[in-house]
Amino acid sequence: MSEELDWDTADPLEIFRLWLSEAETAEPNDANAAALATSTPHGVPSVRMVLVKRIDQRGFCFFTNAESKKGLELAANPVAALCFHWKSLRRQVRVEGRVSELENSEVDAYFHSRSRGSQLGAAVSRQSRPLANRESLVEQVQNFGKEHPGEVPRPEYWRGYCVGGDRIEFWKDGADRLHDRFLFESSAGGWTKTRLYP
Numbered sequence: 001m002s003e004e005l006d007w008d009t010a011d012p013l014e015i016f017r018l019w020l021s022e023a024e025t026a027e028p029n030d031a032n033a034a035a036l037a038t039s040t041p042h043g044v045p046s047v048r049m050v051l052v053k054r055i056d057q058r059g060f061c062f063f064t065n066a067e068s069k070k071g072l073e074l075a076a077n078p079v080a081a082l083c084f085h086w087k088s089l090r091r092q093v094r095v096e097g098r099v100s101e102l103e104n105s106e107v108d109a110y111f112h113s114r115s116r117g118s119q120l121g122a123a124v125s126r127q128s129r130p131l132a133n134r135e136s137l138v139e140q141v142q143n144f145g146k147e148h149p150g151e152v153p154r155p156e157y158w159r160g161y162c163v164g165g166d167r168i169e170f171w172k173d174g175a176d177r178l179h180d181r182f183l184f185e186s187s188a189g190g191w192t193k194t195r196l197y198p
């Protein structure tokens with residue numbers, strides 16, 4: 001595991017931040033990318049990548065379209081799991097928990113911190129619904145840009161979600177498949193830590 005860490009006392013968010021910073025140096029791009037698993041209320045799962053943009057006491061937060069497949073699944077069943085995999089470091093982190101939404105003011109601030117092109121792209125994208133062809137998407141972006149030469153309005157459906165880290169598991173590659181796994185579970189008294197068989 002990371003030399004700098006005292007695994008007996010470290011908080012899982014502290015460990016996560018250290019591993020993420022090491023991944024930012026080691027990975028070619030998008031060290032904050034994670035697979036996000038959601039499911040319908042009937043238990044039909046789906047998974048896709050998202051970029052985790054902030055991590056705090058509310059959990060691991062990303063931004064997306066509330067009308068997309070994942071957005072609809074989260075509205076109907078607000079629990080989710082994230083899985084980070086840093087190939088260069090041979091490490092994995094799994095996060096599971098209930099999902100909450102970020103405040104509008106926070107989502108607005110993040111939306112407007114992005115490039116104008118990204119804002120226009122997000123504003124016109126009817127994410128996960130059928131698109132006739134690429135030209136029509138480019139045209140919609142151009143038209144929306146002309147209609148909004150100043151600030152691009154954040155569409156109401158562009159939102160921020162946080163997966164609460166009720167369970168956070170760290171996996172580190174070991175020789176002969178004797179990998180290290182530590183599961184942290186949140187409880188009223190703080191965190192409980194359990195070493196798991198690989």
Ligand SMILES: Cc1cc2nc3c(=O)[nH]c(=O)nc-3n(C[C@H](O)[C@H](O)[C@H](O)COP(=O)(O)O)c2cc1C
Nearest residue numbers: 033048049050051062063064065068069070071128
């Ligand atoms: C590395 C990577 C990062 C991504 N980050 C996001 C993201 O932060 N938000 C998002 O809405 N889609 C992101 N996407 C696209 C999603 O994986 C997905 O295609 C899209 O959100 C539609 O998913 P859905 O139909 O399951 O809702 C990312 C894709 C990749 C490959």
